[in-house]
Amino acid sequence: MQHQKLATIEDVAALAGVSIATVSRAINEPTKVADETRRKVNEAIARTGYTTNAMARSLRMRRSNMILILAPDVGDPNFSNILVGLETEASKRGYGVLIGNTQNDATRETDYLRFISSNQADGLILFTGHLPYGFGQDGAEGRLPPMVAVNEPVPNAEVPFVGVDNFEGARIATEHLISQGHRRIAFVGRSQGREVNRLREEGYRKALAGAGIVIDPRLIIDGDGTTESGRAAAELMFVRDALPTAFFCVNDATALGIIISLNARRYDLPRQFSIMGFDDISFSSFVTPSLTTMKQPRHKIGEAAMELLLALLAGEKPREQQVLLRAELIVRNSVTRVG
Amino acid sequence: MQHQKLATIEDVAALAGVSIATVSRAINEPTKVADETRRKVNEAIARTGYTTNAMARSLRMRRSNMILILAPDVGDPNFSNILVGLETEASKRGYGVLIGNTQNDATRETDYLRFISSNQADGLILFTGHLPYGFGQDGAEGRLPPMVAVNEPVPNAEVPFVGVDNFEGARIATEHLISQGHRRIAFVGRSQGREVNRLREEGYRKALAGAGIVIDPRLIIDGDGTTESGRAAAELMFVRDALPTAFFCVNDATALGIIISLNARRYDLPRQFSIMGFDDISFSSFVTPSLTTMKQPRHKIGEAAMELLLALLAGEKPREQQVLLRAELIVRNSVTRVG
DNA sequence: ATGAATGATGTAAAGGTTTACATATAGGCA
DNA sequence: TGCCTATATGTAAACCTTTACATCATTCAT
Numbered sequence: 081m082q083h084q085k086l087a088t089i090e091d092v093a094a095l096a097g098v099s100i101a102t103v104s105r106a107i108n109e110p111t112k113v114a115d116e117t118r119r120k121v122n123e124a125i126a127r128t129g130y131t132t133n134a135m136a137r138s139l140r141m142r143r144s145n146m147i148l149i150l151a152p153d154v155g156d157p158n159f160s161n162i163l164v165g166l167e168t169e170a171s172k173r174g175y176g177v178l179i180g181n182t183q184n185d186a187t188r189e190t191d192y193l194r195f196i197s198s199n200q201a202d203g204l205i206l207f208t209g210h211l212p213y214g215f216g217q218d219g220a221e222g223r224l225p226p227m228v229a230v231n232e233p234v235p236n237a238e239v240p241f242v243g244v245d246n247f248e249g250a251r252i253a254t255e256h257l258i259s260q261g262h263r264r265i266a267f268v269g270r271s272q273g274r275e276v277n278r279l280r281e282e283g284y285r286k287a288l289a290g291a292g293i294v295i296d297p298r299l300i301i302d303g304d305g306t307t308e309s310g311r312a313a314a315e316l317m318f319v320r321d322a323l324p325t326a327f328f329c330v331n332d333a334t335a336l337g338i339i340i341s342l343n344a345r346r347y348d349l350p351r352q353f354s355i356m357g358f359d360d361i362s363f364s365s366f367v368t369p370s371l372t373t374m375k376q377p378r379h380k381i382g383e384a385a386m387e388l389l390l391a392l393l394a395g396e397k398p399r400e401q402q403v404l405l406r407a408e409l410i411v412r413n414s415v416t417r418v419g
Numbered sequence: 420m421q422h423q424k425l426a427t428i429e430d431v432a433a434l435a436g437v438s439i440a441t442v443s444r445a446i447n448e449p450t451k452v453a454d455e456t457r458r459k460v461n462e463a464i465a466r467t468g469y470t471t472n473a474m475a476r477s478l479r480m481r482r483s484n485m486i487l488i489l490a491p492d493v494g495d496p497n498f499s500n501i502l503v504g505l506e507t508e509a510s511k512r513g514y515g516v517l518i519g520n521t522q523n524d525a526t527r528e529t530d531y532l533r534f535i536s537s538n539q540a541d542g543l544i545l546f547t548g549h550l551p552y553g554f555g556q557d558g559a560e561g562r563l564p565p566m567v568a569v570n571e572p573v574p575n576a577e578v579p580f581v582g583v584d585n586f587e588g589a590r591i592a593t594e595h596l597i598s599q600g601h602r603r604i605a606f607v608g609r610s611q612g613r614e615v616n617r618l619r620e621e622g623y624r625k626a627l628a629g630a631g632i633v634i635d636p637r638l639i640i641d642g643d644g645t646t647e648s649g650r651a652a653a654e655l656m657f658v659r660d661a662l663p664t665a666f667f668c669v670n671d672a673t674a675l676g677i678i679i680s681l682n683a684r685r686y687d688l689p690r691q692f693s694i695m696g697f698d699d700i701s702f703s704s705f706v707t708p709s710l711t712t713m714k715q716p717r718h719k720i721g722e723a724a725m726e727l728l729l730a731l732l733a734g735e736k737p738r739e740q741q742v743l744l745r746a747e748l749i750v751r752n753s754v755t756r757v758g
Numbered sequence: 759a760t761g762a763a764t765g766a767t768g769t770a771a772a773g774g775t776t777t778a779c780a781t782a783t784a785g786g787c788a
Numbered sequence: 789t790g791c792c793t794a795t796a797t798g799t800a801a802a803c804c805t806t807t808a809c810a811t812c813a814t815t816c817a818t
Contacts, residue, residue, distance in 0.1 A: 086536075088804060099768045104806060114766060134537035135478040136804030139773050144474065146517075146539075154503050157701075160494045167493065167520045171527070176534060178485075179516050181506045188510070195515060197425075198473035307705060336705055343707055362496075363702040366646060366675055368682055427774055438798045443776060453796060475774035478803050 087128035096124035107132065138199065146176045147389065148201035150192060152184045152208050157361040158378065159207060162230060165382020166205060173390055182208060190214035196225050203389045206239065207231045209275070226392040230385045233275055233402065240392070241402040242385035246276055249374045249407030250283025251290075253356050254328055256372075256409055258291045261418045262326040262354060265293075268313045268338060269303035269330025277305065277330050280358060284328055298322035303334055310337020318345075325418050326354035332361045332373055339367055339414070354415040358407070370412035377405050426467035435463035446471065477538065486728065487540035489519045489531060491547050496700040497717065498546060501569060504721020505544060512729055521547060529553035535564050542728045545578065546570045548614070565731040569724045572614055572741065579731070580741040581724035585615055588713045588746030589622025590629075592695050593667055595711075595748055597630045600757045601665040601693060604632075607652045607677060608642035608669025616644065616669050619697060623667055637661035642673055649676020657684075664757050665693035671700045671712055678706055678753070693754040697746070709751035716744050 093100045098117060106113045106121040113121070124130075138144045147170055151159050167177050178201055180192035189212040195201040204225055206212075209232030215224060233241040257265050267284050271277040281300075288295055298320050303309035310329060314337065317323055329335035335357035342353055349355070349369050357364060357373035364371035384403055392398060432439045437456060445452045445460040452460070463469075477483045486509055490498050506516050517540055519531035528551040534540040543564055545551075548571030554563060572580040596604050606623045610616040620639075627634055637659050642648035649668060653676065656662055668674035674696035681692055688694070688708050696703060696712035703710035723742055731737060 086538075090804085100805085101769080101807075102767060105767090108806080112766080117766080131533065131536040133478070133804050134534075134539045135474050135483065136773090137806075139472070139474040139478050139775085139803090140805045140807085142773075154506065155499045155701075160499055163518070164493050164520055167518060171520075171530070176539065177518050179502070179506060179518050181503055181510075191510070194470065195473075197470040199425075200473045200515065336702075340705060340707070362494075363675075363705070366679060366702070366706070368679070368707065429774080439775080440777075440799080441797060444797085447776080451796080456796080472774050475803090476776075478773090478805085479775045479777085481803075 086133070087130040089130070089132070091128050092121065092124045092130045095128060096120040142199065143202045143393075144200050145174055146178050146195075146201045147203050147205060147386070148178045148180055148192065148195045149205045150180045150182055150189065150208055150212060152182050154179065154181045158231060158359065158376070161378035162207075162382040162385075165379040165384075166230075166386045167382070168379075169383040169386035169390075173386075175386075175390065182212075184208070186213035201225075203227060203393050205230055205385060205389060206234060210234055211237055211239070226389060228385050228389040228392070230381060235275065238401070240388060240398045240400070242381055242388060243402075243404065244376045244381065244407050245404035246279035246407075247283040247286070248404070249358065250280040250328070251287045252283075252407070252409055253358060253374050254284045254287035255290075256411075257326045257328060257354060257356055257415065258287060258293070260326075260354065260415060262324075263293055263419075264296065264299065264324040265326045265328055266299040266301065266317065266324035267328050267330070268301045268310060269305055269334050270300050271302065271304055271330075274305070280330050296322060299324050303330060305331050305334055307333045307337040307340070310334035311341045312337070314338045314341035324353075326356065326415065328356045330358060332357035332359045332364045332371060335371055335373070335414075336363075336367060339369070339371070343368075350414050350416040354418065356415055360410055365412065369414045372412045372415040373410050374407040375410045376407055380405055425472070426469040427472070428469070430467050431460065431463045431469045434467060435459045481538065482541045482732075483539050484513060485515045485517050485534075485540045486542050486544060486725070487517045487519055487531065487534045488544045489521055489528065489547055489551060491521050491523045493518065493520045497570060497698060497715070500717035501546075501721040501724075504718040504723075505569075505725045506721070507718075508722040508725035509729075512725075514725075514729065521551075523547070525552035540564075542566060542732050544569055544724060544728060545573060549573055550576055550578070565728060567724050567728040567731070569720060574614065577740070579727060579737045579739070581720055581727060582741070582743065583715045583720065583746050584743035585618035585746075586622040586625070587743070588697065589619040589667070590626045591622075591746070591748055592697060592713050593623045593626035594629075595750075596665045596667060596693060596695055596754065597626060597632070599665075599693065599754060601663075602632055602758075603635065603638065603663040604665045604667055605638040605640065605656065605663035606667050606669070607640045607649060608644055608673050609639050610641065610643055610669075613644070619669050635661060638663050642669060644670050644673055646672045646676040646679070649673035649678075650680045651676070653677045653680035663692075665695065665754065667695045667697075669697060671696035671698045671703045671710060674710055674712070674753075675702075675706060678708070678710070682707075689753050689755040693757065695754055699749055704751065708753045711751045711754040712749050713746040714749045715746055719744055 089100045089103050093103045103121050106118050170177050182188045204227035206229045229239045229241045269277055301313040303313050327338050335355050338355055357371045360373045360375035364373055428439045428442050432442045442460050445457050509516050521527045532551055543566035545568045568578045568580045608616055609620055640652040642652050666677050674694050677694055696710045699712045699714035703712055
């Protein structure tokens with residue numbers, strides 16, 4: 081049941097009739113070893129079933145080939161697809177991926193840093209939008225491990241960011257609505273604290289300004305990006321009695337709330353209202369009407385972020401402080417021509 | 420930018436004026452050390468900012484306090500919530516969680532075993548429904564690490580399983596439909612290979628048999644559990660011209676396909692057809708009509724699985740070969756009384 | 759023929775713990 | 789007092805690599 085005693089490099093060396101240094105070299109720098117010797121070593125490895133003990137290697141080399149991923153919510157639909165990209169790239173480069181689910185809990189965030197300080201992870205991917213609680217506290221700024229922010233940038237800290245170009249994406253989305261003849265376009269999901277929301281709102285404003293459309297302030301509605309907030313926003317619009325012809329929602333979850341609310345009020349969508357989302361999460365294609373939205377290249381984001389982090393680990397300096405990838409317009413059925 | 424040279428146990432020992440053995444004991448077996456000494460050591464630890472080097476510890480102790488999770492698809496909605504449970508429990512017990520996304524690719528599965536064989540992980544959680552390719556191949560059965568299957572049991576292998584009671588859940592779901600007056604109840608999602616589908620079908624049959632209802636074989640439809648298969652199934656029913664009054668779907672994704680298809684055909688749901696799902700994935704509450712379904716206790720499943728695995732690691736023998744948790748009936752709007 | 763340069767391999771240290779065993783001190787009991 | 793036990797601490801080995809440095813053999817240029 082328990083592991084058998086595993087073969088070590090010494091067993092291989094003995095069987096191959098060479099020293100352990102030669103075995104190590106045959107494995108890690110094959111060119112530095114004579115062909116014949118390499119053959120013998122490989123045969124001995126095959127015979128003994130030897131695998132290098134990663135702990136011993138890490139101890140000696142002072143790196144673990146592990147990356148810690150800190151995410152506030154592993155269940156977030158945005159998270160999992162980016163994770164696939166991260167994991168794919170890491171795996172390709174021989175790195176493993178460690179998950180820390182912080183739930184925005186300061187204690188847990190701090191706790192996970194033990195992986196860094198105990199050398200169990202070499203670098204950090206941050207989904208949280210802020211430095212882990214407990215970092216840079218005691219003026220130990222210099223101690224920050226290599227890290228890359230994903231999904232949400234980290235304000236006021238020099239952490240490279242990889243993500244979608246929210247501003248540009250929002251601009252394209254809004255321009256699409258304008259191109260369909262809409263002039264009264266609501267923005268659902270304004271939020272003070274959230275950088276992502278702010279950027280998307282700016283892209284929206286930019287597009288309207290570009291088309292010479294003046295914004296009715298009653299069409300800008302607060303929201304935290306949840307489906308529930310979308311629902312509430314729609315209801316608020318009816319109370320205000322200031323209706324748009326189209327809704328640009330800060331994300332798909334919000335858009336879904338709008339759709340549910342309008343469907344419940346028996347409006348005929350998209351004939352009476354157009355709805356545009358952002359993110360392209362999985363069920364956006366299943367809802368009725370199916371959601372026209374901006375697709376985040378999540379897999380690519382994950383790959384690019386991991387690539388950047390590994391470059392950082394290799395000692396390279398990042399060329400840009402942020403890498404922005406383009407969102408893609410996905411035309412489905414929730415947006416239609418008006419007027 | 421790079422890590423400073425970190426404090427080691429020797430630094431602490433020197434500062435506290437004791438030997439490294441005493442420091443180690445003060446940390447790991449505090450009772451074995453005199454109060455006064457412990458105090459000095461703790462102070463030295465605080466002053467130096469010492470953290471145990473996990474690599475050295477793992478090397479020495481021959482275990483890494485890491486668990487490898489092998490999943491075919493990290494994006495699967497079932498996966499992420501179970502993961503949260505797994506991670507929570509692991510974290511509570513001082514274990515870390517390593518993610519391997521196999522995509523059902525044999526090469527990748529085998530590749531991830533390096534974490535096991537190189538001592539980087541002590542145990543294994545399997546979402547894949549089968550042993551990793553490459554295991555038990557060379558008759559090295561005895562080498563299998565402690566592992567627990569989740570979500571899908573592993574056939575023909577002595578791997579403890581933690582999951583929802585599919586049979587019982589399906590029975591309850593079907594009985595609910597019967598209690599609402601349905602007699603012609605379709606089963607959507609029969610599948611040869613899949614254990615989960617088979618169990619849910621059996622539960623369905625059991626409930627019908629219990630109510631003395633004879634099954635019209637035209638109401639049993641194949642499906643692989645995707646939304647697309649649900650759609651196809653609905654269309655097939657219309658072709659066969661053998662319609663049920665209710666659909667029991669093998670999972671929510673399938674149910675969603677049914678709903679989309681029926682909505683597209685302009686049926687009035689749930690008045691004309693009732694639909695019952697299984698799983699309770701996130702958007703089931705958002706679709707129209709919102710889906711009545713069986714909720715999997717995913718968080719609990721994760722916790723229970725990790726608990727079991729850690730017990731195995733501690734050398735305990737599992738009491739049961741499988742732990743089945745009850746699914747909970749979630750009544751929403753897609754099922755209504757008939758006749 | 760000599761010396762230098764190149765290439766292949768070996769020796770041994772270092773990386774930071776845990777822990778079996780040894781030692782030292784104190785306390786209890788005859 | 790002398791001996792045994794219990795308690796607290798120290799010494800040093802072991803865990804398994806990687807790699808700087810040393811050694812040795814071979815080749816090549818002079």
